[in-house]
Amino acid sequence: MTEMTGPTPMPDTHSPAIRSNQPADAHAAVYRYDEFDKTFIFERVEQFRAQVERRLKGEITEEEFKPIRLMNGLYLQLHAYMLRVAVPYGMLSSTQVRRLARIARVYDKGYGHFTTRQNIQFNWPKLEDVPTILRELAEVDMHAIQTSGNCIRNVTTDQFCGAAADELVDPRVYAEILRQWSTLHPEFTYLPRKFKIAITGSPNDRAAVQVHDIGLIAKKDEVTGRVGFTVYVGGGQGRTPYLAVKARDFVPVEEIIGYLEAILRVYNQLGRRDNIYKARIKITVNEMGADKFIGLIEEEYARLPRQKFYVDPAIVDAIQTHFAPPPWLDLPAVSDSFEAAKQADPAFARWTRTNLTAHRTPGYAIATISLKPIGGIPGDIEADQMETVADLADLYSFGEVRVTHEQNLVLAHVRQDDLYPLWQALDAVGLGTANAGLISDIIACPGLDYCALANTRSIPVAQRIAERFSDLDRQHDLGELKIKISGCINACGHHHVGHIGILGVDKKGDEFFQILLGGDAGTNAALGEIVGPGFDYDGIIDAVETVVNTFVKLRQPGEIFIQTLARTGHAPFKEALYARA
C-alpha cells in the first residue's frame, strides 16, 4: 500500500511471517472479519453514503441527520468536522495503521490523534468525503461504529493483554464477545446516555476500570479454579465523578454476558432521561444507593433466560483463534546484545527503564512508544510516523500495534535482541522519548484548541509542563508521576484520576486551572481532590512545579509522588502553593 518510510535502514527481520512470505501482520492479534462482518460493515457504509446524500439534498434536516452522523463517529467541532474511528480494544494490525496514515494524508491534514478511549480521531474531514473514508476503513475491517451516541461504546482494555506476565484471561476475547453482543443490540442502542466498559485480564488494573460504567477485572476462584471477573458498576468521571462499586466479586466467564445484560436492562429502565447531566449509570447507582441497585441487578439476572446469554465455550474458542499467541521463539531470558547496547548507549538504557515492560515469554519485551515528545501534542501522530510504526511492527512485533488509554502506542512482542534497533528507528522519527509513566507522559484532552465544549485549552498546558521538566534526568529522578489535564468539567483528560489533575475552568472569559491531587486510575483507584483556588494560564506551570518540588523535599527513599502524598496528606502541598499568596 505504501512504501517503507523508515528513516534508518531496516535490518534483517526476525518476523516469521515475513520470512515465510505471509503478510507481515499475519500473526497480528486483531479480530478478522468473516463474510457476515464484512457485508454488514460495507452495507453500513453505503447506508451512510445515502444518508449524507439525502442531507446534502435537503431531504433530511440537520436535526434528523445529527444522530445518524454521530452513530457513524462524525462530530462537528470548533473548526471542522471530526471523525472518531473505533480501534476495538486498542488492537491494530500494521495494515490498518497504514490505512489510517493514508486517510490522514489523503482526506485530513496529515495526522491523527489517539484518544483515552484507545480510538483515533481525524480533526478535519469534509462531510462529503466521510462515506469514502468509512469505505476505506471497511476494506481493512475498521469502522466508526460505537464511537459516539448513547450506546455501549468501544470496549477498552489493558494494552499489555496477551503479553503480560500477570494475565489470568485474555481480555480481548471477552472484549470482542462484548462487542458482538453490544453492536446493534436492539435494546441498548438508545440508552439514557453513553455507556463505557473497560476490562482487564489481570488482577492489576491497567485499564482504569473503576472509572467506567462497568469495569471487569479478571479473577480466579481459588477453590474451584474457575476464571471469571469481578464486576464493578457505576464508575465514571465527568462533572460528577464516582468510583465504581463492586456488584459481584466473581462472575464466571461463561456467565458474563448474562450478568451485563441484567445490568444494562436495569440501567435502561431506571436511568434518567430527563436530565442529561444525571443520565449516566453512576448517578442512578448513587441516587438509588448501591445496595438497592445491585439488588435489582440480581433480580433481573435471576429472571432472564440464562441459557440465551450463556457464553458457549465453542464461541470462546473460535474467537480465541483471532488472538492466538504469535509464534514466539525459545530464547534465553537474557539477551547479550541487549545488555551490551544498554551499556554502550545511556540514552537507550534510559528508555529501557521507562518504556519496557516484562513479557511473559523469555527473551521478549513489551515496548511502549511514547506519543509525548517534549513539547509535542499528547496522542498526535503524523502519517509518516504511523507508517514507520507499521514498518517497525512488521519487523519486530508480528505486525501488531496497540493503542493505550494513556495515548501512547505499544509493540507487545519485541525480541530483546531487537530492542536497540527498534529504539534507534523510533528515536530517528521523534518517537523514542524515554518518558512512559513520567511527568511528561501527560494525558490531555483536545481542549479549546479543537473541542467546541471546552472552556480552556489543555494541550498547551501539557506542552509547557513537559518543556518545564524537559530534562529527562530530572524526570527519571522524580519517578512515576501522572498528570492528566481536562479543558472542561466533562473530564475527557481524566483529571480526576491524575496524581496531579488539572481542570480548566472559564473565569469571566479567562482560562483558569484548578489543581487536584491524589487521583489514581490503577488498582488502588482514587479520585483526586481540588487543592485550592485555581491558577491563571501563566501561573499553572509554576504551580505544578511547586507541587513537584514539594514532593522532592518530602519524599523518602524509593517513594513515588502518590506514595509521598498518601503519607503526608495534602497540607504541605497546599501550604507550598498558597503560602506566597
Place this chain on the structure above:
Amino acid sequence: MLVKAKGTQQSVAASRLLDGEAVWLGAGNIWVEDVALAAVFDGADAIAEALAFAKAEEKRQIVVDVYPLDVEITDQGTRPTHLRERLKGIGPTVRRDLGKQARQPAA
C-alpha cells in the same frame, strides 16, 4: 454555542455544511470565512433579523449550528469577546500551520 450572547453588538456564527468550515454572516448576508469581516448587528431587532436569515440558510443546506456571539469592533475588524469564539476564528493555537491562521499572508 456554550457562551450565551448578551451584548448589544453581536455577530452570527455557523459552520458550513459541506466541510464544517467556521463561517460568519458578513455584509450583504454573505457567509465569510474571516471573523474580522463578520457583520456586527446592533440591538435586539437587528440580531433577530440576522439570525432568522441564518436559520433560513440552515434550511437551504448552506450552514449548520447557527448561533449569535458577542463581538466588539476594532481597527482590525470584528473581534469576538470570548476566547472560544476568537479561537474559532483562528484555528488551534498548538498548530499554527492549520486552520484559518495558516492562510494569513506572512507579515
